Each structure stands twice: as C-alpha cells, then as structure tokens.
Amino acid sequence: MRNDIKTLYVDFDGTLVATIDVIVDLYNEDFQYYKKFHYVNWWTVDTWGFEECNCAPPGYIDLYFNQPRFFEKLHFMPWAERAINELSEYYTIKIVSHGYSPNLKQKEEWIKKRFPNVEFIGVNLKEYSDKSHIDMSDGLFIDDSSRNLVTSNAKETICFGRTYSWNKDWTGKRLQNWAEIRQYLLGIGKEVTLEK
Structure with a gap:
C-alpha cells in the first residue's frame, strides 16, 4: 500500500x-448486412472516432454512448x-x-x-x-x-x-x-x- x-x-x-469492445459489437450488429461491411474486431481499433467502423455515418458511433443497450453490454x-x-x-x-x-x-x-x-x-x-x-x-x-x-x-x-x-x-x-x-x-x- x-x-x-x-x-x-x-x-x-x-x-x-471495455468500451471499444462494446462499441464494435454494436456496430457489427447494426451494419452486418450493409454492402461495404467488414467485421471489426476490438483489437484493430486505433482511432479515437472509430474510423474503422466505416459503414457508420458521421456522428453515428457517438450515439451509442448514450444508448441503454451500450450499458447493457458493458463489461x-x-x-x-x-x-x-x-x-x-x-x-x-x-x-x-x-x-x-x-x-x-x-x-x-x-x-x-x-x-x-x-x-x-x-x-x-x-x-x-x-x-x-x-x-x-x-x-x-x-x-x-x-x-x-x-x-x-x-x-x-x-x-x-x-x-x-x-x-x-x-x-x-x-x-x-x-x-x-x-x-x-x-x-x-x-x-x-x-x-x-
């Protein structure tokens, strides 16, 4: 001590x-059926604004932080x-x-x-x-x-x-x-x- x-x-x-883990889980869930979607693993994220989540329009990822489902998945x-x-x-x-x-x-x-x-x-x-x-x-x-x-x-x-x-x-x-x-x-x- x-x-x-x-x-x-x-x-x-x-x-x-583990915020990054939850954000990419939500992204993968929401955008999996989009044409240009590629699955994102948490360990590949290196940008503050989650630019790796390329199907999400500007500002979309920020909305996750205010949603109850973000906190339900949080660990x-x-x-x-x-x-x-x-x-x-x-x-x-x-x-x-x-x-x-x-x-x-x-x-x-x-x-x-x-x-x-x-x-x-x-x-x-x-x-x-x-x-x-x-x-x-x-x-x-x-x-x-x-x-x-x-x-x-x-x-x-x-x-x-x-x-x-x-x-x-x-x-x-x-x-x-x-x-x-x-x-x-x-x-x-x-x-x-x-x-x-």
Missing part, C-alpha cells in the same frame, strides 16, 4: 470498462472489478469520466450498482475538453488518454493499457492491465492470480 496517496482517480471508458476490463474492490479497502476511489448528460447519468447508475461506495465524477464534454478542473492533488490518476494525464494535477499519473493513437506520445508510467495496477499499488509481494 502507498502511504503518500489517499485517492485513486480512475477513468471509465477504456480503463475500467469490466479483465481483473478491474476485483482490483477496485481490493483497492477500495486502502484508498478512496473516484471514477472520473467524460461524456454528455445521457451518458454520464447512465454511467453513474452503472457504477453505483456495482460499487455503492465509489464516487462518480462526471465531466460534461460540452464544458470541458479534459479533466484538469478536477483537483486530484491528493492522489494517483489512471487514464488511457495522455491528454487527460498531462493536464492533471495528480501526484502521480499512469497511462492504462495498450498504446493507441490517443496515448502513443505518453512517456510516463504505463501499466497494461488491472493485475499490474493491483500489484503496483498493493505491493510487489502480493500474489496476482488471473481470473478465469
């Missing part, structure tokens, strides 16, 4: 939950739920996420069902392009977007997961998955067992 950190600030999309990144539950015994956890009002309201409900004691901080995209207005000076911030990390005042910042176009410029600490985060924050000697 880290004594210098009180709070863990955790991004939602692409960090806590945690591997080991994330277990890690958050364990880490919440030692740290205050706050989920900080970008979105528009319908998206943020549904995210808050989704979080409260799974983590009743975790605070959700919604950041409206109409007002803020990053998360720099959130005071994170008492903690560590985990996000998959380098733009959010470089503008944060957190004591420490960690880029989560794979290298994507939206974080390839990141030169700081990067942890690939929640097993690594759990090990990093709870101590090197902790055993990490992979969930089946």
